[in-house]
Amino acid sequence: MTRINFEFRKKVLEEIPELKKCFQCGTCVSSCYAEKYIGSYSPRKKILGALYGDKEVLSKELWKCATCNACDERCPQGVNPYEVLTKLKNIAVRENICPESFREKSDIIIETGYAFLIDEKVNNNRKALGLKEIKPKESLRFVKNG
Amino acid sequence: MTKSKKSTKKTGIKAEKEEPRIGVFICHCGKNIGGVIDCEEVTNYASKLPNVVYASHNFYTCADPGQNEIKKSIKEHNLNRVVIAACSPKMHEPTFRNCVSEAGLNPYLMEMANIREHDSWVHIREKEDATEKAKDLVGMAVAKSRYLKPLEDFVVPVKKATLVIGGGVAGCQAALDLADMGYKVYLIEREPSIGGRMAQLDKTFPTMDCSICILGPKLVEVGRHKNITLMTNTTVEKVDGYIGNFKVIVKTKPKYVIEEKCTGCGECVDVCPVYVPSKFERNLKSLKAIHAPFPQAVPLRYEIDTDNCIKCYKCAEACGDRRAIDFTQKEKLTKFEIGTIIVATGCNSFDAAKKQEYGYGIYDNVVESIEFERIVCAGGPTGGELLRRDGKHAKRFAFIQCVGSRDVTCGNEYCSGVCCLNSIKLAMLIKEHVPDAIVYIFYIDIRAFSKGFEELYTRAREEGIIFIKGRPSHIKEGRDKNPIVITENVLTGELMEVETDMAILAVGMTPSETAKDVAEKLHIPRNTNGFYLEAHPKLRPVDSPADGIYLAGSGEFPKDIKDSVTSASAAASRAAIPMNKGKVNIEGITIRIDIEKCTGCGSCERACPYGAIRVNKNTKKAEYTVAKCHGCGTCVAECPFGVLTQNHFTDEQIMAQIDAALSSNPKEKVLCFACNWCSYAGADLAGVSRFQYPPPIRIIRVMCSGRVSEKLVLYAFKKGAQIVWVTGCHIPSDCHYISGNVLAKKRIERLQKELPKKANLPSERLKLNWISAAEGNIFANYVKELVNELNAINKK
């Protein structure tokens, strides 16, 4: 049975008021590349869930969005679902329900300034391919602040 | 009419020269006023005010004995001004104006003080304060009355003829109604034939009548009616004047065929070697360069498409002795004078190519609904066969709803109201033609709200039409150029890719592309979507805000045929009212121009929503058309050179009210300007509802918030007001005068910024709020807040 969680609904709507414009037409869903290639990903249902204050919308499925912007382009109500989803991700991170892999990646970037680190694993792979070893790079942290 | 003479035949003119002799009449209104306010004390107070020669109080002033006393006193005391302190002027001003004029006094020499709605009813428990306030309110009315001038209403004669612009079903209906009432009608139509959109439809929902069969006889009647002059290929060139007396010039494009001589035999068509696409058939069929628009066209006359004609003159040869073909024809201007105008320029269908994702104009087998209407029509380009562009019979169809409606990406957030039913109708027609056809309708919501609509929707489901809730995101083209519709099925939450033989885009309705031009020429406003604006959305739905101009059909908003015809008959009967009376009355609350001082700066012209005041390009002076003026006074407040005066709300009169309001303890008062239609009425409602608020507020009534000039506000501050509060109708669209509040907002917000410089006061002392006539509680709450603020200021 659908129950509306008014408390969470209020919180979400304060942060993402454009949610209220959605009239559940589904245009975003058939525009969505994540839905097409990964499956069972519906911006519309995420929005509906958010409107009902369902905390389930913050689950890790949220991160399937391919950030392609197709839904923003076509949504007839100016909801900008892509941006809504991004804002939901922000809420999710704050509530600490971000998938581990995203968390790790962002930690690395914050820590080192690199998206990919050269570590033993990389060098092992290189060795197997007959490529020469490369030295792990220094952290770029000082560059970040400079 | 630019300078109307003020008639002096009625009494009261002498009052201008004579010393004012004011009579004040205080009403108890039973216990309504008398139960709170000490009327005797107020009467004593009034009798001591300068120029007051008589003051009395009465149990019920509006009743016969009360009115008789006023009339008697006017005679006995030779009164030339009357002040009545009673209920709201919105209640009884007409009653008392009538009363004093029966005693021989000009009705505009009467002023009311609202001591009931604005005093006794809202300060029930503060009897002393209420009595003090009543003295102020009476003092303000007396002060204003000293400067009152006798005014005359203007009488404008009305010509008994109408111009109808647009010959769709609405224009034709309005023309026929008025012509049947005996009025002369000029019906102009931009296209070569009349009938508009309806002539292109195959069947009409919800009844599934043959469209041209029901419309045809009406069109023929229009063509034949002795009171109707029908001009096709014709548009409005220029409109001057005002209700009752419009001067119109229309322009007729040549057809190169002399209408009176053409017999409609069509022999020219047989010999013409040039083919052109048919606009009526949406380019799905071709015509010769010389043609009639379509076989049932009214008038059935031929014309030459000179853009494509190669000037071989074979047609002229074939026409022979009939000599109907005339290549020398020129554009023709026709002038006439009329009393009223009906605007019936209708709708266009949304341009489907603007929604590229559906591939209209790119994919062969994506069509829009008017095109498809021609395809199913037995008289259409395919003879009613459901053929694709490649000549194959289509069997699988998909309708996409809301194309160009309910869609902010193309600026049309509204529902067009007809396309749901239209698609259902077309789907049923498909089933009639091809019983085993597969028909899908992809929709967001099905809107079937009118008589017979829901029943048709039910029948469509019974016929096996497949309704899928979901707005397709796009269409792609598959093998054999088959459109594939891609959508979410919102009810199952699954994606669908539906291959069809033909996809039909249910385009919405947009205003005619001529609406902008027509609106500018007639000085009538449009809404943000470009539809004509009505004078009041509920109570005056077919009047434009400009007097004498009425709206018929779908140019005001998308309508189906029934609603278009209903509004057309309504517009015709509204237009008949002034024509039947033969005259209109215009209130004396008009403008005076001190023409010497006018610099021709054009501020007034920009302010006036009705085009009533304009700068003459040659003389560089303002010119005023009293019959167009609605008396808002916005131009007066905008004029930087003090050239303009609003009769009955002159600066002199309002400043006298300010003086009186602030004559004692000015620091303890909030001075409020309230517009007659919204905020003053909101304050009245606070009274009627007995919403209590603190007494230190003094309200001055103006017709429009646009009248409140910088000069008046600064004067109030100079006289010691601590807070000046300007109120009006809600922004942007509630203003009784279209846009006075918008100008008020600009002006007051600018003045707020400049207040420290101009009055040495912080900006917050000048307030601006919008209060509707229904917001009595909001009015009361604002007053409470303002009085708290006032007390805080005074404590400092």
Ligand SMILES: Cc1cc2nc3c(=O)[nH]c(=O)nc-3n(C[C@H](O)[C@H](O)[C@H](O)COP(=O)(O)OP(=O)(O)OC[C@H]3O[C@@H](n4cnc5c(N)ncnc54)[C@H](O)[C@@H]3O)c2cc1C
């Ligand atoms: C696809 C579609 C299908 C529809 N199907 C149905 C249906 O089945 N049943 C139903 O009830 N309704 C239907 N409608 C609605 C119906 O078409 C309208 O209600 C009706 O046509 C409105 O009539 P009108 O006179 O207001 O406007 P129009 O029919 O648009 O007529 C306006 C006329 O004014 C002329 N004009 C415009 N500007 C000027 C100018 N400046 N000077 C001179 N002339 C001018 C135009 O050329 C036109 O002839 C449908 C609408 C659409 C778009």
Ligand code: SF4
């Ligand atoms: S496209 Fe826009 S309006 Fe439609 S369901 Fe998605 S977010 Fe809601």
Ligand code: SF4
């Ligand atoms: S003159 Fe023009 S209209 Fe006439 S027959 Fe030739 S091409 Fe056709």
Ligand code: SF4
């Ligand atoms: S009538 Fe139906 S198809 Fe047309 S705009 Fe409204 S909801 Fe959409």
Ligand code: SF4
């Ligand atoms: S702005 Fe108002 S008062 Fe001035 S001319 Fe126009 S309608 Fe009349």
